[in-house]
Amino acid sequence: MILSREDVSQVAFLARLELTDEEKDKLTGHINNLLQHFAKLQELDTDAVEPTSHVIPVENVFREDKARPSLPPQDVLANAPESQDDCFAVPRIVET
Amino acid sequence: MQEYEPIIGMEVHAELLTESKMFCGCTAEFGGEPNTRCCPVCLGLPGSLPVINVKAVQYVVKAALALNCSITPNSIFHRKNYFYPDLPKGYQISQYGDTPIGQHGWVQITVNGATKKIAIRRVHLEEDTGKLLHVEGDRSHIDYNRGGVPLMEIVTQNPPPPGLDQIQSAEEAKEYLVRLRAILTYIGVNDGKLEEGSLRCEPNISLRPVGQIEFGVKTELKNLNSFRAVLRGIEYELERQEKVLLKGGKIVHETRRWDDVRGATASMRSKEFEQEYRYFPEPDLTPLRFDAQWVEEQRKALPxxxxxxxxxxxxxxxxxxxxxxxxxxxxxxxxxxxxxxxxxxxxxxxxxxxxxxxxxxxxxxxxxxxxxxxxxxxxxxxxxxxxxxxxxxxxxxxxxxxxxxxxxxxxxxxxxxGLTQITDESELIPIINQVLDENPRIVQDVLGGKDKSLAFLVGQTMRYTKGRANPPLVNRLLRERLESRR
Structure with a gap:
């Protein structure tokens, strides 16, 4: 067991997934199966290897700093679950 | 009584003066009607891909060089994952770990005649978040116009490396921000407007017993929208912490909001869980590679x-x-x-x-x-x-x-x-005679050797002429007239 059931609950929380107890048990097994494969890879000595951040050897892909028209406001809000006064509306967020 | 000394870290965010946003072509200008400066990229719509704004990268390199940083030859972007509606993607594109664009710099400040070189740990590039509007009722509103605007983050280093210093008072923190703002506005990468929030500072503050090496528990301050607020906010927080510690209490690691009207800080609701951002290299963007010669050219081109x-x-x-x-x-x-x-x-x-x-x-x-x-x-x-x-x-x-x-x-x-100075003696003499006539006792004092009293007579003359008389001339004429009355 690499990850405990509590670890899985925490990962689910971070991803905002609501899981039943059965699902947690099942997924704990699945994730640990997966991680065992990585544990195998971990056995390799990679001390002399630079970490790979990107797999394709392409660098410095830029765009020029030019402003272009944005979407019309009705399109911006078209996929919003809720909108009010030209704004996205979400359940109240208490800041203080 | 136990004595404490402050350690202050500064996290400064500066919006870059580019024409367009960090990863898309929406305008980066301040303001606009809500949600009129958004597109599939900055809204995080499926299938859209970000592309790096070259000007933003150049600006951060420029700023990093002006802040005496070294430029990281291979710099990459990361995803900072969190669910909060200030960004619609579910993550912020930022730079994490040891690959920010600039590292290991300093800013020189002078406070009360003492000069310090404040150590800077990192200068990195990220995207700004949208604005949350708190309205009546059970909803919060979001305006994503600012979401995706290029944002530079500059962080100080505590403890500093040998030869450099850390900030240890509210006055020094303010001065650091003043000089940082001066540098950023000189090189033209930021407009320096604290009130509009295009330059924001979030200090973290802790106290430690004098003589102790480890830092105490720190609190972070938000909502400091002016230099005065920076000064007052930090001073308040230092006093508050000292009071807690002297009473044997403990400082809680939390974010506190400065209330400029009340002149106090208050705890913002602490997060239930310590944030786990699960950073990883941003796969949608290519790494940045800076050629040493190009960096030198940028350094030479600094104003x-x-x-x-x-x-x-x-x-x-x-x-x-x-x-x-x-x-x-x-x-x-x-x-x-x-x-x-x-x-x-x-x-x-x-x-x-x-x-x-x-x-x-x-x-x-x-x-x-x-x-x-x-x-x-x-x-x-x-x-x-x-x-x-x-x-x-x-x-x-x-x-x-x-x-x-x-x-x-x-x-x-x-x-x-009609403010022209009176330099004409004939115009002044009658006024002077009048002043002398009206103040016989003062005249006697001056003649008796109390030279200081002359100033009163000069003052009276200036009053009658509404300040228009030439002072050296008034002095000379007063002395002459006084002598004639001896």
Missing amino acids: ELPDQRKRRFIEELGIPEYDAEILTDSRPMAEFFEEAVKLSADAKSVSNWMMGDLLRLLNATGTEMEQSKLTPSHLTEMLNLIGKGTISGKIAKTVFEEMFGTGRRASEIVEKL
Whole structure:
């Protein structure tokens, strides 16, 4: 067991997934199966290897700093679950 | 009683003055009707892909160099994952770990005559978040216009490496921000507006017993929208922490919000879980690679920075260090000064007028130097009038205020308001005689050797002439007239 059931609950929380107890048990097994494969890879000595951040050897892909028209406001809000006064509306967020 | 010393870290966010956003072509300009500056990329719609704004990268390199940083040859972007509706993607593109664009720099500050080099750990590039609007009812509103605007983050290093310093007082923290702002506005990457939030600072503050090496528990401060708020907020927080510690209490690691009206900090609801951002390299963007020669070219292309300009003002124009420091805090101020000196050559009087009356009026009216109606030639023309004896230094103060308020020329104001200095003896003698007649006791005092009392008679004469009399002339005539009464 690499990850405990509590670890899985925490990962689910971070991803905002609501899981039943059965699902947690099942997924704990699945994730640990997966991680065992990585544990195998971990056995390799990679001390002399630079970490790979990107797999394709392409660098410095830029765009020029030019402003272009944005979407019309009705399109911006078209996929919003809720909108009010030209704004996205979400359940109240208490800041203080 | 246990004594404590403050350790202050500064996290500063600066919006970059690009035309478009960080990863898309929406305008990056401040303001706009809600959600009118959004597109599939900055809204995080499926299938959209970000592309790096080259200007934003150049700006951060420029800033990092101006802050004495080294440029990381291979710099990459990361995803910072969190669910909070200020960004629609579910993550912020930022730079994490040891690959920010700039590292290991410093900013020089002078507080009460002591100079410190404040260590900077990192300068990195990320995207700004949208604005949450708190409205009546059970909903919060979001405006994503600001979401995706290029944002530079500059973080100090505590403890500092050998040879560099850390911030240890509210005054130093404020000065650090003043100098940082000066540098960023000089090189033109940020507009320095604390009130509008295009330059934001979040200090973290802790106290440790004097003699202890480990830092105490820190709190983070938010909502400091002016230099005054930075000063007051940090001072308040240091006092609050000291009180807690002296009573044997413990400081809680939390974010506290500064309330400028109440003049106090209050805890923001602490997060239920410590944030786990699960950073990983951003797969949608290519790494940045900086060629050493290109970096050198950028370094050479930097404009004169505030500290260099300050030294030049002291060495070439002979003004005191204190004046030079204040005059170089903002580029428009420094340019006004330099232009005026070119026109008048008398650096010290230009500096005196700027440090005194100009700064006072700017502060009192809440005007930025660049919006002011006063131009360098306004000031130098007025200085000429003083030099020629047309107006006295005292009257000049009135003229200056009038020029500042209306943008009219000194000569015009002098003529219109009848402020010309009285240099004609025949005009002054009757007034002086009247002053002497009205103050026989003072006259006796002066004649009896109490020379200090002469100042009173000068004052009376100035009063009757509404400050228009030439002071040296008044002095001379008073002495002559007094002698004739002996």
